[in-house]
Amino acid sequence: MSAPSAVTAKERAAASGQLLAAVDIGGTKIAAGLVDRTGELLYQVSRPTPAQESGSAVLTAVHAAVEHLAADPRWGRVAALGIGSAGPVDTARGTVSPVNIPGWRDFPLVRSMAAHPALAGLPMVLGGDAVAMAAAEHWRGAARGHANALCIVVSTGVGAGLILDGAVYPGPTGNAGHLGHICVDLDGDPCACGSRGCVEGLASGTAIARRALRDGWQPHGSDASAGAVAASARRGDPIALAAFDRAAQALAAGIAATATLVEIDLAVIGGGVAQAGDLLFAPLRRHLARYATLSFTSAIRVVPAALGTDAGLVGAAALAAPRLGATAAPSS
Ligand SMILES: [Zn+2]
Numbered sequence: 001m002s003a004p005s006a007v008t009a010k011e012r013a014a015a016s017g018q019l020l021a022a023v024d025i026g027g028t029k030i031a032a033g034l035v036d037r038t039g040e041l042l043y044q045v046s047r048p049t050p051a052q053e054s055g056s057a058v059l060t061a062v063h064a065a066v067e068h069l070a071a072d073p074r075w076g077r078v079a080a081l082g083i084g085s086a087g088p089v090d091t092a093r094g095t096v097s098p099v100n101i102p103g104w105r106d107f108p109l110v111r112s113m114a115a116h117p118a119l120a121g122l123p124m125v126l127g128g129d130a131v132a133m134a135a136a137e138h139w140r141g142a143a144r145g146h147a148n149a150l151c152i153v154v155s156t157g158v159g160a161g162l163i164l165d166g167a168v169y170p171g172p173t174g175n176a177g178h179l180g181h182i183c184v185d186l187d188g189d190p191c192a193c194g195s196r197g198c199v200e201g202l203a204s205g206t207a208i209a210r211r212a213l214r215d216g217w218q219p220h221g222s223d224a225s226a227g228a229v230a231a232s233a234r235r236g237d238p239i240a241l242a243a244f245d246r247a248a249q250a251l252a253a254g255i256a257a258t259a260t261l262v263e264i265d266l267a268v269i270g271g272g273v274a275q276a277g278d279l280l281f282a283p284l285r286r287h288l289a290r291y292a293t294l295s296f297t298s299a300i301r302v303v304p305a306a307l308g309t310d311a312g313l314v315g316a317a318a319l320a321a322p323r324l325g326a327t328a329a330p331s332s
Contacts, residue, residue, distance in 0.1 A: 018079040020320050021069060021122075023113075024312035025062060025085040026129065027051050027100025032065035034074055035317035037324065039140040041310050043072060055103035063116055070118040080123040082320030084132030084312055085109065087159070091126050091174030099157075123323040128174050129153070132315030133270060133305070134161025135168040139318045141306035142268045150255060150264045151305070152179055154247075154280075155271035158200040164262060168319070177258075180204070184253040202250035205273045212243040230276040244276065245283045252287035259297040270305025277304075 019042070024031040026049060033044035045068045050057045069075060086098035094110030110126050113119055127135070134143070134151035143149040143163055152160040158180030162169045169176050180200035181193045188197025201207055205226030212229045213219075217239040219228050233240035255267045274280060284302055292300050307314060 017077050018324055019074060019077045020317040020324070021066075021075075021078045021081040022313040022316035022320070023062065023066065023081065023083045024129070024132070024316050025049070025083070025096075025098070025101075025109075026312070027086055027098060030061050030065050031313055032062075032069045033313040033317070034069060034072060034078065035314060037321075039136075039314055039318065039321075041313055041317075042074070043069075044313055045069065049101065051101045051103075053103060055101075055105075055107055058101055058103055059107075059112055062113070066113075066116060066118055075118075078122065080125070080320040080323035081113070081119060082132070082316035082318065083109065083113065083124065083126045084129045084316035084319065085126065087128040087130070087175070089126060089128040089174045091128075091170060092172055094126060096126070123320065125320040125323060126174065127168075127170055127316070127319040128159070128161070129312060129315075130159030131161035131168060131170045131174060131177070132319055133159075133307075133311050134163055134177070134268075134315070135318035136307050136311040136315030137268050137270070137305055138163045138168060139321070140314060141311070142303050143266055146266045148262065148264045149266040149268060150177065150179065150258050151268040151270070152251070152255075153271035154203060154205065154251070154269060154273040156204060156206050158204050158251075162258075162262065162264070170319075179254045179258065182254050182257060184250050184257075199250050199254040203247040203254075203273075205271075208243045208247050208273065211246060212240055215239045215242065217243070226273055227275075230279055233276070233279050241279075244279045247273070248280055248283035249287045251280075252284055252291050255288060255300070255302070256291035256293075256297060259292055259300050260294060263296055265300055267300060267302045268305050269302060270307075270311065274304055 020035045031046040034042045085096045089096045095106045096109045097105045137143040137151045147166040149163040160179035162177035181198045183197045185197030191198040208226040229240045
């Protein structure tokens with residue numbers, strides 16, 4: 001018998017039954033899971049994010065979720081870890097600064113994870129949550145089989161990720177495809193990012209509710225969320241309908257611009273606001289027909305995301321899947 005030697009990631013992947021570990025870090029929830037080579041989520045744990053506590057308290061919660069995973073008998077088959085985090089992220093530096101986790105600013109997440117004994121030596125890939133969602137939809141969801149697609153998350157903000165030439169395209173720091181901060185209204189309202197007229201300021205759930213209230217919408221009771229605006233729109237409230245129409249128009253302009261730049265043929269829309277269904281998708285398709293007019297953009301389709309709450313973990317795993325070797329990488 002030869003002496004034991006360090007096992008490389010590729011050698012681990014060559015063995016059968018290799019698994020991916022996934023961690024999904026959001027402002028309200030930290031989830032961790034085990035995902036197989038086909039993208040099936042086998043097991044998951046989650047716990048609340050102590051978002052208002054110190055940065056080290058948040059890290060302790062992430063480590064605790066990982067320790068829970070590491071206690072699973074299948075942990076020994078894990079060959080790589082994918083981490084999806086609320087942004088902004090800087091994958092070049094391995095840092096994150098999630099807006100909803102004030103204790104983490106330029107937080108060295110990759111280094112802090114690698115220091116945990118259960119993760120020592122494990123290949124690790126960090127990505128933003130929207131890029132992870134794009135990877136998930138490409139692997140197992142609505143963008144499967146599409147070589148060029150834009151996947152958008154419309155919730156309290158607007159995030160997005162690109163699939164180009166058959167693979168997720170995160171860009172040098174993990175922020176490529178950040179549709180929410182493309183300007184679609186030259187003299188529009190100032191945006192928190194410093195620019196103005198951004199897609200997010202017009203199309204997010206926050207923006208939909210703000211616009212409806214500003215235009216005189218009367219919520220039933222105390223719920224003034226985008227979901228409540230959607231409920232009013234379903235009853236035919238013209239102000240609520242107009243708020244969704246404006247959001248759809250901003251998304252359509254952003255999608256058309258993206259299609260013109262990089263020739264995507266599919267836009268996948270997920271996130272809480274997408275739950276409004278045709279209230280969003282019908283005006284979105286109508287506006288898109290007005291903006292995506294060139295021969296190479298006019299055939300673009302818009303579809304709802306196929307993966308629900310699992311998208312964060314499946315996406316985090318998808319980011320790390322190429323580390324298993326070519327056979328396990330998500331492909332079109
Ligand atoms: Zn902005």
